[in-house]
Amino acid sequence: MKSKLREVHVQDAVGLVLAHDLTQVIPGKYKGPLFRKGHVISEKDIEPLLDIGKAHIYVMELAEGELHENDAAERIARAAAGDHPHLEMTSPKEGKVNLVSSIDGLLRVRAEAVAAINQVEHAVLSTLRTYTPVRKGDIVAAARVVPLIYPEERVMQVEAIGRRSPVVEVLPYQSCRVGIVTTGSEVLHGRIEDKFGPVLREKLGAFGAEVISQTFSGDDRERIQQQIRSFLEQGADLVLVTGGMSVDPDDRTPGAIASMGAEVVSYGTPMLPGSMLMVAYYRGVPVLGLPGCVIHDEYTSFDVFLPRILAGERIQKADIIALGHGGLHSC
Ligand SMILES: Nc1nc2c(c(=O)[nH]1)N[C@H]1C(S)=C(S)[C@@H](COP(=O)(O)OP(=O)(O)OC[C@H]3O[C@@H](n4cnc5c(N)ncnc54)[C@H](O)[C@@H]3O)O[C@H]1N2
């Protein structure tokens, strides 16, 4: 059976769907729709309808297996959010349901699942880009369907996709204590003022990470390693080693990190700026080598990975490689 138009008495119309806009005229004051096509009639609508002379109205009766756009949108949004604790659903407005973050955190979206959902005919799921840092109250995704009446079977296809893996999540930032080792003899000997410290404190502070302290090592490999180890012994959750990341003979940072036994995920990234970044792990603790560009460029490969590390993700080689496409920001 398909949906059909039916004339019903308003008192019997609660829960049914208006087939067309209903116009209200208040002479000299207002002429416009009192209710729009698609509106689901509720108990409180009966009196206003009688006031505009509508004892009977045309409603759309949903057949078995059909959903109103609002219900379809709600179910698609719920399928995308799964039982994720940090997402809230808005009530439908003009057929659209939003997913809103209830915390400051990092949005993670499975792009393949979003594509699969949008492949279901006339289903719409629109999200922010994956790994966007979001704030409490930000809309991170929106769901709707194209027609007013939608087959439930298609919503069930969307729900099956949602059950396979989380589609949209917001990851909270974990508490993180950070050690900063700043290399460079020119900084150690006071020939120039350190610029890494203030920049890193600001970048880390934005995600609630705490700096244990910053130490200055010069360009000696053993000193660099000693200072990294000292932070690890103090229980650092992340160690950042600044400068000395490129090709000069006194650029010792990559060698120091690698030769202390850390597992190097990558030295170098296909993103500019930040192509000389090193990502390594020492007994599970991330140890990053930060190139000079982090001082002066607002968005580098470090800024891509920092929120992900703080949200508890382990960076893989594939994540580094993926930076190439779209990774040319400035050089
Ligand atoms: N021939 C090549 N040259 C460069 C390459 C390359 O691959 N081949 N890479 C370039 C890229 S990319 C970057 S980024 C820069 C910087 O790399 P480094 O991390 O090795 O930076 P440094 O040489 O240590 O310093 C560069 C510059 O910044 C000053 N500096 C360093 N630390 C501090 C600090 N804590 N506070 C203030 N200023 C600092 C340092 O004195 C130098 O002037 O290399 C490109 N070149």
Ligand code: MOO
């Ligand atoms: O790391 Mo440089 O790291 O691209 O400006």
